[in-house]
Amino acid sequence: MLYRRFGKRQFDFICALLALIILLPIILVFAVLIRVKLGSPVIFRQKRPGRHGKLFTLFKLRSMTDARDSSGHLLRDSQRLGKFGRFLRASSVDELPELFNVLRGEMSLVGPRPLLIEYLSRYTAEQSRRHEVRPGITGWAQVSGRNAIPFSRRLELDVWYVDNCSARLDLRILVMTIVRLTRVDDVRSGQDVRDVDDIGLNTESSRTKI
Numbered sequence: 001m002l003y004r005r006f007g008k009r010q011f012d013f014i015c016a017l018l019a020l021i022i023l024l025p026i027i028l029v030f031a032v033l034i035r036v037k038l039g040s041p042v043i044f045r046q047k048r049p050g051r052h053g054k055l056f057t058l059f060k061l062r063s064m065t066d067a068r069d070s071s072g073h074l075l076r077d078s079q080r081l082g083k084f085g086r087f088l089r090a091s092s093v094d095e096l097p098e099l100f101n102v103l104r105g106e107m108s109l110v111g112p113r114p115l116l117i118e119y120l121s122r123y124t125a126e127q128s129r130r131h132e133v134r135p136g137i138t139g140w141a142q143v144s145g146r147n148a149i150p151f152s153r154r155l156e157l158d159v160w161y162v163d164n165c166s167a168r169l170d171l172r173i174l175v176m177t178i179v180r181l182t183r184v185d186d187v188r189s190g191q192d193v194r195d196v197d198d199i200g201l202n203t204e205s206s207r208t209k210i
Contacts, residue, residue, distance in 0.1 A: 003167045004133070011167070012109050016102035027061070027096050030088070034062050037084050043097060048114035051134045056106040058114055059097035063088040092181055098137045110170040111136025112158035119201045123155070130158035133165060140169075143176040152199045 031042045044060040063085035067075045074080065081089075088094040101107040107114070114135035120128075141149070141157035161169070 004165050007167060008108060008165075008170070009105070011170070012102050013105075015109055016099045020099050020103070023096055023099070026093070030061060030093055030096075033084070034088075037082075038062055038065060044094075047117055048135070049117055049120055049131060050106050050114060051131060053120060053128075053131050055117065056101065056104075056114075058107075059100055061088060061094040061097055063094045095137055102137065106134070108134040108136045110138055110140075110161075110173045112139050112161060113142065113154075115201075122199075122201050126159060127155045129162055130155060132162050138173060138177040140173060143173050143180060150199075151197050151201055155199075 034042045042062055044062045046058050046060075047055050048058045050056045064077065064080040065082070065085075067080045069075055098107055102109060111133050112130040112135055123130075139158065140161040141154040144157055145153075
């Protein structure tokens with residue numbers, strides 16, 4: 001509890017600052033490549049619920065085109081995601097701008113992933129407890145299967161993390177994240193969220209990567 005109240009934020013800030021100093025050249029290189037291959041804007045921005053459900057603007061590198069059907073509706077993620085976009089997601093390079101969210105105090109390095117605003121009203125009281133901590137760039141659900149596991153299980157793992165948050169667990173998750181980034185067997189980079197939504201959170205108007 002002491003770590004969660006005091007040490008976690010300091011740890012996040014120092015690590016995020018160091019990571020940005022080291023990774024900023026990589027972010028800039030990929031920003032140029034995204035501008036050339038996918039167009040603008042380079043940075044994907046979207047409002048997401050943070051701690052206690054307070055909204056903040058999430059930053060990511062763009063990974064999909066804006067391809068639409070004849071009616072003007074966005075195509076499925078798998079149709080808008082090319083080889084380059086798949087690489088960005090599989091390698092988690094698209095997540096690097098979230099380090100700025102960590103510096104701003106909106107996110108943590110480790111915590112439940114920030115999902116869509118539309119989901120807030122659909123959570124059970126128990127599932128809503130995932131918002132008792134800051135959302136994370138990586139989390140217990142991510143190292144337990146990344147986006148290959150169904151929503152119901154992810155939310156269970158998020159609540160488990162809230163109840164068991166500690167410095168030791170955060171370090172374990174960070175190490176596991178680094179290890180898993182070298183693997184792609186549990187990453188479905190072209191997946192539409194409806195493929196793993198077993199509890200009816202997703203709607204036609206909220207197609208996006210989570």
